[in-house]
């Protein structure tokens with residue numbers, strides 16, 4: 001039986017709202033595993049992978065930062081951006097990565113440098129989450 005409601009919301013839309021068994025979130029101080037009846041808390045998120053276990057299956061979303069609120073029966077993620085692995089456009093993320101890498105190779109002031117590094121980080125997370133899904137779907141036999 002699924003035991004905790006997970007809502008993932010961005011300014012644009014409701015990305016996910018279902019009962020799940022476990023959430024592992026990229027908290028600002030490190031990965032946090034949240035099971036039903038977890039103590040209430042609020043924390044910031046860093047860009048990373050949000051892993052969900054639901055009815056024995058695991059899947060991931062890419063989140064690019066935001067806030068996480070835990071209540072005993074509910075986890076709410078207010079994300080800057082969040083994409084389910086299947087919604088990630090890997091080609092777009094690859095382009096964003098190359099664009100950021102090119103810019104980082106040139107001269108940038110401090111503010112631009114931080115902005116471009118953040119863009120690079122977002123692209124790498126998206127690529128990682130999309131790749132993980134691809135591997136899960138194709139299975140170990142295709143790793144030869």
Ligand code: ATP
Nearest residue numbers: 064081082083087088089090092093096119122126
């Ligand atoms: P890009 O340079 O490709 O726009 P970005 O990191 O600047 O990437 P964000 O500002 O984080 O993009 O997100 C803007 C919107 O686009 C959000 O709704 C986000 O979910 C979506 N988005 C960004 N990149 C991707 C992607 N590779 N696949 C699917 N959705 C994406």
